[in-house]
Amino acid sequence: MKNPIVSTKWLNEHLDDPDLIILDASQQVNQAKVESQYQDIQIKGARYFDIKNEFSDTNSSLPNTLPSADAFAKAARNLGINNDSKIIVYDSLGIYSSPRAWWLFKIMGHSTVWVLDGGLPEWVKQAYEVEKIKKLDYALGNFVSKFKPELFKTKEQILVNITTKEAVLIDARSQDRFLAETPEPREGLRSGHIPGSINIPYTDLLHDGKFLSKEELEKILPQDNKPLFFSCGSGVTACIDLIAYELIENKNPKAIYDGSWTEWGQIESLPIE
Incomplete structure (x- = not known):
């Protein structure tokens, strides 16, 4: 798939793909001052992709700054992400912060990543399966960054x-x-x-x-x-x-x-x- 987005229908049909990892890239606060009505649920099996903290350079004085390749790889491995993982990213506003997560994977050399068009609101609208947000520990992945300056x-x-x-x-x-x-x-x-x-x-x-x-x-x-x-x-x-x-x-x-x-x-x- 060359297209950078996938539909909720496509994702629902591929939930059992063993290489598939779903990442929730929602932000708790945003400069648009838009609040999501889905604060406490996630797509079934999703893992939280923390743009503000784990996937930003928190030593920078600027918000959402690109992390180092090594820091990104370490955080990705902690989420159980491998070099052959197929990654779908979404957010709770539809399309807002998920394209940033997509771009972060692209600049770190990972090509098999897509944005869920419509995000969580569209997923809920289609009555696909959701669950309460839960924090889990994952088996360490083998992701390696190949930075593209x-x-x-x-x-x-x-x-x-x-x-x-x-x-x-x-x-x-x-x-x-x-x-x-x-x-x-x-x-x-x-x-x-x-x-x-x-x-x-x-x-x-x-x-x-x-x-x-x-x-x-x-x-x-x-x-x-x-x-x-x-x-x-x-x-x-x-x-x-x-x-x-x-x-x-x-x-x-x-x-x-x-x-x-x-x-x-x-x-x-x-x-x-």
């Missing part, structure tokens, strides 16, 4: 790109934040956007917690032959925009600016529009 961009590379225009920088934040019409949800950040970036709010790519069809996405997403860099508030929803481009089979190189606006917006020497 080309999928990651730093503020220095973004700064250079403002001049060279080598890549198109896409900002997944809401339009009012992009245009500095509303204050940033995180205190101490300037308002506005990175010069030359274009705004494609991640919410425009979704309907009822699921991705729009390929045909609908093609009408929204601009395309040319340049590489694509993706940014947002803290590197989470940028991954939604990236997956949308994968869904229209866009072959351009794609990378996430991990620091995103939380980094850029607090450094006075960096230019903004």
Whole structure:
């Protein structure tokens, strides 16, 4: 399967696949201030993928920062993940934080990973099996990271790109934040956007917690032959925009600016529009 997403129907039919591991990448709090109505249940057999703690560099001053390859591999092994595991990630908001988990596996060199379209809300809607959230210990996996640095961009590379225009920088934040019409949800950040970036709010790519069809996405997403860099508030929803481009089979190189606006917006020497 080249497609980065799978349906709830597909997952329900493959629950007994011995190599399949289901990961719940839900976040307890999010900057969108959206609360899930499914706080205490999970898809049967799911394992909790803790983006904020286990799968971020908690020593960084920025939220959701990419962990080291070794730290990621250790946390993945603790969840019982192997190099040949087929991984399905979901979250409790439909599509929100699960694409970040998908991208983390991709940058660590693991290709057999997919996002559950519609997430837990769609799973519940289809009346598939759920259970109370439970914390379990798993037999140690053998996962090894094979880090792909080309999928990651730093503020220095973004700064250079403002001049060279080598890549198109896409900002997944809401339009009012992009245009500095509303204050940033995180205190101490300037308002506005990175010069030359274009705004494609991640919410425009979704309907009822699921991705729009390929045909609908093609009408929204601009395309040319340049590489694509993706940014947002803290590197989470940028991954939604990236997956949308994968869904229209866009072959351009794609990378996430991990620091995103939380980094850029607090450094006075960096230019903004």
